[in-house]
Amino acid sequence: MADIREAAAAGQTTNVTLTTTTEAVIISSPSIALPANMVRAIILAWAQLTTGTLTTTVTPRIRRGTLITDPLVGEANAENVKAAAGQTEPFMILLVEDITGFDRVEYSLTLQQAAATGNGTALQASILVLLQ
């Protein structure tokens, strides 16, 4: 049985704008010092998004870092929106990765609309990172 050796979480209620079809960082975890050379990271993130006009899909991603150019964890798959554009719906993502040789790590939830002609708004979001 593996213990959780480090844990970090963040939550926010500050609105974050998603500019039409540009990927945007919604929330980032605190920076965490790795307790060993090799660890397993468990990342769980959630957000409520009011989609922009004409949005057809939203792609949630986890990135290792705080920028949209940072490495992708897992895959980037577009999810069909389940409500009309302009409505609010939740997004959740749970990923696990093994990392080696880092001093510190932080993770971010990003969202990206497709086909949108209007901006979206992430109303609130949270992220939890557990290191084994």
Add this chain to the structure above:
Amino acid sequence: MAELLRAVGRINTSGQAVTTTSESSVAPGLPVQVQQPRVAGQLVSLHWGQLTLGTGTTGITPRVRRNVVSSAALVGEANLEDALVAAGQTRPVFMLMVEAVAESDRIRHELSVQQAAATADGSWLQGGHLGLAIG
């Protein structure tokens, strides 16, 4: 550096009515406390459940409330989500909340849901809660 200090979990499969457009507590969590030698930390609350929408429901507002003694303050925001499915159908509800807490706080996060425009009760089928204290 923060450690996972405590983890509690609870599941409820007994079902519960969500009365038309009234806010209904559906998933009380177990209390979690940040204990000495920590003087402060975070409470992370993961709520999940399945809700069958009542007739006419156009959206739902899920909320997490904090019970400290008798208060029931809102944690995070109360945002109206689209129903996502037709009334009478079942949809998942999910919330992840993080709150800074002091050592002396013994906190229980509780999930509530409120239907919008409903003319009939919804039904909360089952739900689970995971509470973590980090410090």
